[in-house]
Amino acid sequence: LQSQLEKHIELSDKCISAEGEARKMVNQLEEEKQQIEIKKNELLATLEEKQKEIQQLADQKSGLARQLEDEKVELLSQLEEQTMKSKQLSVENLCEVLEATAEVQRQW
Numbered sequence: 001l002q003s004q005l006e007k008h009i010e011l012s013d014k015c016i017s018a019e020g021e022a023r024k025m026v027n028q029l030e031e032e033k034q035q036i037e038i039k040k041n042e043l044l045a046t047l048e049e050k051q052k053e054i055q056q057l058a059d060q061k062s063g064l065a066r067q068l069e070d071e072k073v074e075l076l077s078q079l080e081e082q083t084m085k086s087k088q089l090s091v092e093n094l095c096e097v098l099e100a101t102a103e104v105q106r107q108w
Helices: 002-108
Strands: none
Touching: none
């Protein structure tokens, strides 16, 4: 009976020791879980911030593309206007040359 009691006490001590170790492990896992949750929240916040930055850059790109297209249209319009003026001057110069040539021919 004494030896059974001693074995029972020994098993009881081992159970108590194992329970203490199990609690330590559970506490450690809970702490790790909290750290993971904190890191996850930090990463989600960073992701959200980066998504906002990407959206701002996309908006800027879109605005710059519109501005570039407007400038292109304006420059093409100016080029067309200058081309027309140049053609008009060329025609006027040609007319003057022809008139001068006709005048010279008449004088001969």
